[in-house]
Amino acid sequence: xxxxxxxxxxxxxxxxxxxxxxxxxxxxxxxxxxxxxxxxxxxxxxxxxxxxxxxxxxxxxxxxxxxxxxxxxxxxxxxxxxxxxxxxxxxxxxxxxxxxxxxxxxxxxxxxxxxxxxxxxxxxxxxxxxxxxxxxxxxxxxxxxxxxxxxxxxxxxxxxxxxxxxxxxxxxxxxxxxxxxxxxxxxxxxxxxxxxxxxxxxxxxxxxxxxxxxxxxxxxxxxxxxxxxxxxxxxxxxxxxxxxxxxxxxxxxxxxxxxxxxxxxxxxxxxxxxxxxxxxxxxxxxxxxxxxxxxxxxxxxxxxxxxxxxxxxxxxxxxxxxxxxxxxxxxxxxxxxxxxxxxxxxxxxxxxxxxxxxxxxxxxxxxxxxxxxxxxx
Numbered sequence: 001x002x003x004x005x006x007x008x009x010x011x012x013x014x015x016x017x018x019x020x021x022x023x024x025x026x027x028x029x030x031x032x033x034x035x036x037x038x039x040x041x042x043x044x045x046x047x048x049x050x051x052x053x054x055x056x057x058x059x060x061x062x063x064x065x066x067x068x069x070x071x072x073x074x075x076x077x078x079x080x081x082x083x084x085x086x087x088x089x090x091x092x093x094x095x096x097x098x099x100x101x102x103x104x105x106x107x108x109x110x111x112x113x114x115x116x117x118x119x120x121x122x123x124x125x126x127x128x129x130x131x132x133x134x135x136x137x138x139x140x141x142x143x144x145x146x147x148x149x150x151x152x153x154x155x156x157x158x159x160x161x162x163x164x165x166x167x168x169x170x171x172x173x174x175x176x177x178x179x180x181x182x183x184x185x186x187x188x189x190x191x192x193x194x195x196x197x198x199x200x201x202x203x204x205x206x207x208x209x210x211x212x213x214x215x216x217x218x219x220x221x222x223x224x225x226x227x228x229x230x231x232x233x234x235x236x237x238x239x240x241x242x243x244x245x246x247x248x249x250x251x252x253x254x255x256x257x258x259x260x261x262x263x264x265x266x267x268x269x270x271x272x273x274x275x276x277x278x279x280x281x282x283x284x285x286x287x288x289x290x291x292x293x294x295x296x297x298x299x300x301x302x303x304x305x306x307x308x309x310x311x312x313x314x315x316x317x318x319x320x321x322x323x324x325x326x327x328x329x330x331x332x333x334x335x336x337x338x339x340x341x342x343x344x345x346x347x348x349x350x351x352x353x354x355x356x357x358x359x360x361x362x363x364x365x366x367x368x369x370x371x372x373x374x375x376x377x
Contacts, residue, residue, distance in 0.1 A: 118318035124170025154239035287340025
């Protein structure tokens with residue numbers, strides 16, 4: 001089997017991808033521009049440089065990536081699109097982990113310049129809104145807060161908060177969940193009505209990510225089941241998997257009714273990429289992931305998008321600065337640009353039972369009585 005080694009560099013935000021490879025950037029640009037000269041202009045490189053780079057890569061790979069016929073516009077060879085598709089899916093799967101490394105590097109640099117820089121450790125679900133928040137919070141001048149972001153599933157985020165490994169846990173929960181819902185069953189044991197407080201990020205829509213034009217005319221989970229559409233799922237422990245369980249219960253559906261129920265992708269962007277590549281017909285995810293890939297989105301439900309922290313930390317200057325940022329017009333504009341998020345009430349602090357209608361104080365399981373250490377510096 002032919003072995004291909006690709007070496008990547010990290011890119012600064014904003015960017016369409018967190019990591020960058022020159023060959024794949026060339027192929028992407030040629031596919032979009034339809035010519036080598038057009039790709040060279042788009043990338044601000046000389047025609048000679050692009051032509052030479054392509055020839056060099058073809059020699060190293062032992063395969064043509066461009067069809068070189070005279071008198072024709074440049075086209076990718078059959079190998080070129082396969083390489084691009086494979087790389088795009090790998091990018092979508094790796095991006096949250098690479099971003100965590102990037103966040104750690106930024107934290108180290110920030111502290112090396114000023115040890116007084118406030119840092120909040122944030123464990124949060126795989127939503128690009130948290131990436132935007134991390135970048136936004138670090139760009140607020142004297143009021144900047146560095147969020148040490150660790151992408152993880154919602155359940156693990158709340159566990160990290162309870163074990164003192166995080167100052168903030170980001171998770172999302174179905175707005176219309178009842179007291180006997182999967183949402184209540186999963187999250188209530190991880191939340192403490194006395195010690196925890198919710199900071200709202202607003203609301204977001206969850207729904208079906210489908211190909212452009214929605215060729216199978218999927219409007220509900222019942223349609224997905226009845227039309228045997230190829231589904232791609234999120235892993236156990238993710239908030240989206242919990243939402244799916246509640247939606248399936250409402251529709252009286254079972255896992256065996258959904259083709260591909262056991263096929264999983266680690267993030268919303270990876271779900272969207274799988275649909276974009278034709279590996280799946282549909283997946284459950286958020287609007288911003290669909291919009292970023294030029295796909296259609298069919299909203300099924302609304303969720304509360306929440307940050308949870310210990311009440312005693314709300315008086316910390318970094319927490320107060322963060323809440324002020326979340327209330328700002330600039331933050332609301334950032335979320336509007338992302339798509340699929342409603343920032344009404346963003347930055348508002350509330351008790352658990354005020355935000356979670358399924359909350360039952362009588363059967364509350366308290367989280368750990370006292371966090372041993374909270375990562376705020």
